Amino acid sequence: MHRLLRTVLLGLASLAGLVAHATPLINAAGRQALALNGRWHVIVDPYDNGYVNYRLQRFDASAKPNGGYFLDRKPATPAELIEYDFDTSASLNVPGDWNSQDDKLLYYESTVWYRRLFDFTPRSADARQFIHFGGANYEADVYLNGAKLGRHVGGFTPFEFEVTGKLRSAGNSLVVRVNNARRPEAVPTVNTDWWNYGGLTRDVMLLETPATCIRDFVLRLQPGAGRRVRGFVQLDGSAQPVKVEIPELKISVEAAADARGRANFEFELKGAQLWSPEQPRLYAVTLSSGADRLTEKVGFRTIETRGSDILLNGKPIFLRGISLHEENPLRGGRATTPADARQLLGWAQELGCNYVRLAHYPHNEHMARVADEMGILLWAEVPVYWTIHWDNPETYANAENQLTELVTRDRNRASIIIWSMANETPISPARTVFLKKLVAHTRALDPTRLISAAMERHSPPDDPRTSIVEDELAEVTDLVSFNQYIGWYVGMPDDCAQAKWIINYNKPVIISEFGADALQGFHGDRRARFTEEFQADLYRQTLAMLEKIPQLRGMTPWILCDFRSPRRHLPNIQDGWNRKGLIGENGTRKLAFAVLQEYYARKAAEYARP
Template sequence: MMKRFFYVLALGALQPFYAMSQQGWAMQPGSITTRWAKQVQPAKVLPEYPRPQMVRPSWTNLNGLWQYSITSLEASVPATWKDQILVPFPIESALSGVKKPLQAHQALWYRRQFNSTAAGGKQRTLLHFGAVDYDARVFVNGKELGRHTGGYQAFSIDITDALKPGANELIVRVWDPTDLGPNPHGKQVLAPQGIMYTPSSGIWQTVWMETLPAQYIASLKTKPDIDKEVLDLDVSVVGNCDGCQVEAIVLSSGKTVTKATDKNGQPLQLRIPGARRWSPDDPFLYDLTISLTKNGKVIDHIRSYFGMRKISVQQDAAGRPRIFLNNRYYYNLGTLDQGFWPDGLYTAPTDEALKFDILAAKAMGFNTIRKHIKLEPARWYYHCDQAGMLVWQDMVNPGNDSPEARAQFEKECAENIAQLYNYPSITTWVLFNEKWGQYDQARLTNWLKALDPTRLINGHSGEKLYVNDQLRSPSPDAWIHADITDVHAYPNPGHIAFEKGKAAVLGEFGGIGVPIEGHLWNDLQAGWGYDGVVTPPLLRKQYGQMMDSLKLLENQGLSASIYTQPFDVESEQNGLITYDRAIIKLPVSVIREIHAKVWPATRNLAGITKGFAAIVADSVNKDYAARLKEYQSGKKDSAFLRALTLLAIKNKDSANLFQFSAEYIRQLKAPMIDHNIQFIETVTGNSTDPGYPLLMQWVKEYLKEGERNRITTKLQEIIFREQAKLQLGENPDWSKVEAIISNHKPLDGEFIRGLSVIYYLNAIGQDKPNAAKNLADAASIYDSLYHSGMYNEWAWALFGKTSDKRLLEKALVWAKKGIGLEKDPFKQANIMDTYANLLHKLGRTEEALVWQKKAVAASPGDGEIKENYEKMLKGEKTWHDGQ
């Protein structure tokens, strides 16, 4: 029978007041960083005006050093504040200066002070947050003034009535369960792996304030109509504004084009004859000023902009439905942008970095970005407007399938559209992605159309997903009520779908993996792409072939394609540029020329992005033999030795591995940082290896006693193999094993005990009459020490080794304890299976069937558990004869 082992063996009016020293902040070390990280300074973090479509001259930036504290969810405001964090970088990021995970059962508190010199009277002070993930409660001077849920939307709070002269205290409490709550969270997961990434908890966009008059412009909505050559403009005003008047002026190069005035709170209409149309080929934007006057005096004034453009699905000359831009067919040649950064995670280090991503995509010849399951700061969309980049904006998938999660998803969808409505770059809303949280698709697609009838609605991107030509989870009405039929095909483009009145698109394809040494998030992982990994020359060949295929599909009626992806992200190396934005894997001119096979106009984008430059990757990474020659010639810098050590592992060169790793470890200036300690763990196999004492030091300094992870598991495996194993014989002396464990504190020794017992059973105790008794004796010693997995190990081992009723009943007690302790449903199902098997062997089959049925329900697809249930139903043994 299969044994269950749960061990992991594989590895203005307001002035900022700084109450803390800015000298104490330092970016936490990481494996790679971008070139902009070194530009980040606490006194001037993302200083650009955060809302480009409603600009006022006077405002206060609250980014910078704040105090922070992490507590339980039940805790009240912390009494002491010892640590600091750089806002607005997520607490998990290197740029925050913290780089710690926030767990779902914890609250994150922020605190800072600011001086208020507001004149008082009728003026209002607004506190603005670009985004806080996920649940934010805001306190000023001890009063809770507002709460917002939603990790991607901007929100504002009027804090006027809580202010006092001089110093004021601002506190923000955040709860972010990431993927364990009802909140839309995108690709953030608490245990990132594969296509899921590190979370970004807390404040991750600019925090700022402004002081306004009692009556002020709260929002505006621009609705261009190129067919009528007009701009419809809705302006929302806060406060009692009897006698107020709104004046809007459209300008081009500083010259007035048209103006309109309204006295009755009605929408304005501005006529723009011969309007210049916005497009990726000519991203022309009109300036817009809006003034609010009362009794002839201007009381509020903002600057904005807009673009005259139209997006639609129309028939081409052959009668095929296509995506049209400004009443002309326009192929959307796009790429899938995740919006992650190695140093800031969700938050770009600087505004220049934020802009770089858009210019990089355009320089490569893309005219479209699909912003994948994330919203960006307002300035990202502003840069898209300026550069001329079409944007497909994804909604962020529901957190789970509960009514609470669905309600939150719909709340956020409505806020997303309202917040992003005015950006001309956004042409398409994407409702769902690959069935992630999909529900009520027909209703929600129509709802989005009603919220914004001016854009295309992609109801489901990749609801039909092909991987290596195999269709996954097909379903009827994949694109019901949508404007688009969207198929995903990996790695090669294909399988497009045509439906009457809908534009056919390829929402994702590609994913060619090209790892670039020295620019990897984790160089200990094997390179990853959807079809393995290749070198830059092979990328050029394969990418060209993909574009040849796309051209054939475009001739048949394909309107858009989205390549995965522009940048590597964490464990994925399938970007055209590395995650640190340092190396492009093919020259932009080559990529642009390949793209021209599909859409020749992409050649024209070179002039728009002529300032873009990037370092091109070497044609091929050097092989191991060439690296050995370099080593022999005296090349021994730290980065080279690290790469050489990894190549020695890959080439199974144990003769040189010890020497290379020892030289590398000796050079380390910060051996205890995560990036280095993981490497040391990888190259350490024995207590005589140079990394062993460093791993033990790390455990003593950074881990609490009893805490277990890969490194503590690795150390215990070494101790078992080199020491504990030698104490085991036909009648083992378990006290000697315990003595060895005591000599290696703070390791808890649980894994050593587990390996010792498993070794005894499998290597020594087989067919020995006293084996079960020895096992029971050992387990009795350890009874109070184990977690659920170990209880299951003991119980399962006794089930397989004995028919002694006394011992089986002892095992039954352990299994029941394990069920109560275990929280993971899959693991709990395995322990319930053990418990049921013990009951069955004890002759208590009716009870066994009740528990085994629970185990089957909790582990759909587990063939062994289901087979055991069927045997119990038939009254058959679930153990082999002799057990």
């Protein structure tokens, strides 16, 4: 009866075109799965011809859709008119963006249809199946065998649809309409300073679970509670006992799930080594309930603030960081694999970093998992960027949903210590209400991490040398983080020596951005813009300036690597790239790399003293 009811509800959801499940299965990569990555046939559809008719009526909203490409039809007779054919269309790699795979699609922003055929045999009669997407930029409409499963909005967070009872043994047709058109009411909105990579940019998997499965879990040390771990396991299915085991620590605890399928846990973490950048200790944690069993690698640590200090496991730490886009500069496309994550985070470690800002959107799940292993602290954020529609309730709901999906996916990652709400948002009453709501929502989801946002500085009209950081949002964040570009967008590097700062908050200060463009290999006078010498001099003078801020406890200069940006047009210098990277698009380090590396070596020695 339970299975029949679930099937009926799934059918009703598909007919209504509902959105994906609000909480995708945690640790999709660790599940029994059929990988659906590889070559997918695609149709580039700039007029959305396969989605709407010439009167802009959606085919998938019709009882007789006929022309929709999601039907994946062939002519029944030579006389039948069908003006598309996936089988003879081009193909692209999944995961991957379409922009870097085909020169004709470099600037393309609209719809591309993806289709994958696959066979499937379930493990057992009562097994459940879910089609899981790691991410699709930006809107995704998903169809299985001609029927709509639902849609997802947001380019960087996971989503899934249950397909139990909908799969054939052979010839399943999975069709996804992906549209990356920028829209004023979207998150992010129409104006950004990064490339709008479209497509199925992360893994696609067909997951299989028992009838009752583990959907979500949280296990974490509580700040101020010693070695006490609290958390829960959320079941999807019938209520039954749940067990949590950490074999290496000889920990085994069991709890009953309540009527909602939630089992709460609390236990002492005896004999454990806490996770830190110096010793990124991870423990195999096994969760089991009935026939479902899931193993995760989890690190345990605390993060908190005391006055202007940041405390990791109770000890002060200076966050030696760098900002990072989810892009492989050597090939100029989205970073999609664990190897990409290791390359980028490895370069950050070479720089002397113990901390990275993942800008300006949720990065691939691989990034946080690799950071857990390598011992790199992370700032993770959502793309509430510049000029969001602050008064639009749908825009807020979109931002909150993306934040929920990010926090739910990554809140068991020891590496993530900061959730960021926004970047460079102009102060207004509506904006502050919007962001304070996000802060409150995030604290409810995860009260154990720090919350911040990349705010801005300003100067009095009659005193350009004085920089003031004053933002009502800073009253509810744990950190005072802000971007500043004295020496690049404001004045010249020599102006750093005369700068004065007014920051009236007894909180840790994090400089979330500073930097200057430099074309790798372009040399000249230190006062000549776009030379490596100019960038290196700006770093020297900026670091000396920032050291005068008494609450300074970290920074993430902008940025580790050059990255593509359609805003950057200067011929023979930018050519569609933001050149603020310390590493060029060819992987070569610029002069400023060594400047920051030397500074971080000094800070590491300073904070290593007893």
